Amino acid sequence: MKLNRRGFLGATAGAAAAASLSAPMVHAAGMGKPKVVVIGGGAGGATCARYIAKDSKGAIDVTLVEPTRTYYTCFFSNLYMAGFRELGSISHSYGKLASEYGINVVHDWAVNIDREAKTVSLAGGATLSYDRLVLSPGIDFVDGAVDGWDITKQNKMPHAYKAGSQTELLKAQIEAMPQGGTYAMVAPPNPFRCPPGPYERISMVAHILKDRNPTAKIIIADPKEKFSKQGLFQDGWSRHYDGMIEWVGPDFGGNNVSVDADAMTLTIDGEVTNVDVCNVIPAMKAGKICDMAGITEGNWAPVNAHTMQSRVDDNIHVLGDASNQGDMPKSGFAANSQAKVAAMAVRGALTDSKVFPAKFTNTCWSLIDTDDGVKVGASYEATDEKIAKVDGFISKVGEDAALRQKTYEESVGWYAGITSDMFG
Numbered sequence: 001m002k003l004n005r006r007g008f009l010g011a012t013a014g015a016a017a018a019a020s021l022s023a024p025m026v027h028a029a030g031m032g033k034p035k036v037v038v039i040g041g042g043a044g045g046a047t048c049a050r051y052i053a054k055d056s057k058g059a060i061d062v063t064l065v066e067p068t069r070t071y072y073t074c075f076f077s078n079l080y081m082a083g084f085r086e087l088g089s090i091s092h093s094y095g096k097l098a099s100e101y102g103i104n105v106v107h108d109w110a111v112n113i114d115r116e117a118k119t120v121s122l123a124g125g126a127t128l129s130y131d132r133l134v135l136s137p138g139i140d141f142v143d144g145a146v147d148g149w150d151i152t153k154q155n156k157m158p159h160a161y162k163a164g165s166q167t168e169l170l171k172a173q174i175e176a177m178p179q180g181g182t183y184a185m186v187a188p189p190n191p192f193r194c195p196p197g198p199y200e201r202i203s204m205v206a207h208i209l210k211d212r213n214p215t216a217k218i219i220i221a222d223p224k225e226k227f228s229k230q231g232l233f234q235d236g237w238s239r240h241y242d243g244m245i246e247w248v249g250p251d252f253g254g255n256n257v258s259v260d261a262d263a264m265t266l267t268i269d270g271e272v273t274n275v276d277v278c279n280v281i282p283a284m285k286a287g288k289i290c291d292m293a294g295i296t297e298g299n300w301a302p303v304n305a306h307t308m309q310s311r312v313d314d315n316i317h318v319l320g321d322a323s324n325q326g327d328m329p330k331s332g333f334a335a336n337s338q339a340k341v342a343a344m345a346v347r348g349a350l351t352d353s354k355v356f357p358a359k360f361t362n363t364c365w366s367l368i369d370t371d372d373g374v375k376v377g378a379s380y381e382a383t384d385e386k387i388a389k390v391d392g393f394i395s396k397v398g399e400d401a402a403l404r405q406k407t408y409e410e411s412v413g414w415y416a417g418i419t420s421d422m423f424g
């Protein structure tokens with residue numbers, strides 16, 4: 001029997017939470033190995049699966065459920081569009097997770113979670129049971145967020161906010177723009193995946209157009225009053241791409257936008273503009289499987305910062321973009337950092353290994369033009385309320401070219417490091 005979500009919560013959540021926090025479930029001989037199922041093989045899920053498998057040295061059975069055989073990182077996908085990277089350099093396979101870490105990699109969609117039975121149903125028909133479940137499904141888009149756009153329009157007006165074919169499509173559209181044409185972006189409201197991502201993308205689009213199509217125009221319709229690294233981006237745009245980029249914030253109608261994919265128009269505050277490329281990045285929410293599991297409040301899944309456990313169900317940990325955790329931005333770096341905290345908590349709960357206080361870090365690099373890299377970052381600690389920022393840093397306007405080049409090179413090193421931390 002499957003419990004109704006509200007009934008389940010009302011009846012048992014409090015008791016379950018108390019029991020699981022006070023008494024780690026250590027498996028007795030004869031019970032078989034404890035089982036962990038990880039849903040989503042991205043920055044959070046792949047890292048978490050690898051750390052649990054690696055550090056438990058075979059004491060925990062780890063299954064990773066991920067529909068795609070190749071993971072394209074969103075990080076550096078803007079750089080791929082601008083020709084700084086090849087597509088192959090941002091694509092990764094799950095082979096080593098299976099062959100070197102013994103993870104059972106299942107290429108399928110999770111379509112249901114029965115929290116009472118502690119099982120996950122897969123689209124292919126299989127059912128997986130778990131002692132702990134880790135959810136790192138990334139984001140989905142909020143239906144109806146941009147007037148005139150839904151997922152059926154993504155081929156005409158790509159989001160390119162999940163990397164892969166969408167990224168290739170947007171790149172091809174930019175390269176095919178007529179001379180003097182217009183690229184438009186509809187930017188998302190907060191909170192969303194990768195706060196500097198849309199603005200790094202604008203920089204990279206301008207980088208392509210400056211060479212190939214110097215009379216082209218770029219318009220950003222933005223519902224936000226301000227955006228990440230705004231001073232750094234706007235300084236870079238005036239130095240490298242003067243007069244090419246128009247940012248339309250909410251004071252000028254950036255929050256009153258509709259699109260027409262057949263007519264290829266963008267309407268801002270009633271004013272219609274013909275566009276050649278329209279990159280619509282809608283408002284976001286936790287990957288749908290979180291809703292199906294009944295662990296979301298609003299658009300995101302709230303978590304306990306000490307362990308990344310869902311605040312609704314202690315047997316589930318939620319990582320990365322899908323979680324509502326506090327002060328960290330939704331980034332690959334953050335998801336990777338949260339994954340290690342969750343992996344330690346899962347091992348502690350299932351094998352009684354030592355658990356240290358949770359600490360987190362994040363840095364988001366962005367490339368504005370060749371060798372002109374900037375960054376923002378912070379360290380964080382877990383409090384009972386949230387992941388709380390401790391201190392931070394940000395690049396400065398007016399830094400010399402050598403420092404900007406070093407910052408870019410640092411990001412290239414980070415990319416190599418995080419992808420090997422995810423995939424082995």
Ligand SMILES: Cc1cc2nc3c(=O)[nH]c(=O)nc-3n(C[C@H](O)[C@H](O)[C@H](O)COP(=O)(O)OP(=O)(O)OC[C@H]3O[C@@H](n4cnc5c(N)ncnc54)[C@H](O)[C@@H]3O)c2cc1C
Pocket residue numbers: 039040041042043044045065066067068071073074075076077078108109110111136137138139160161162193194197198201287288289319320321322330331332333334335363364365
């Ligand atoms: C353009 C762009 C640039 C970015 N640049 C940076 C950057 O420079 N640095 C940085 O740190 N971050 C960057 N990010 C953000 C980063 O990509 C995300 O924050 C990060 O990928 C989040 O990790 P995640 O594990 O939450 O989700 P993801 O990495 O998206 O992984 C989620 C996985 O779950 C799978 N999944 C979803 N639903 C199911 C289901 N039902 N069953 C099974 N599997 C499922 C998906 O297929 C996917 O592989 C960027 C993002 C974008 C869009």
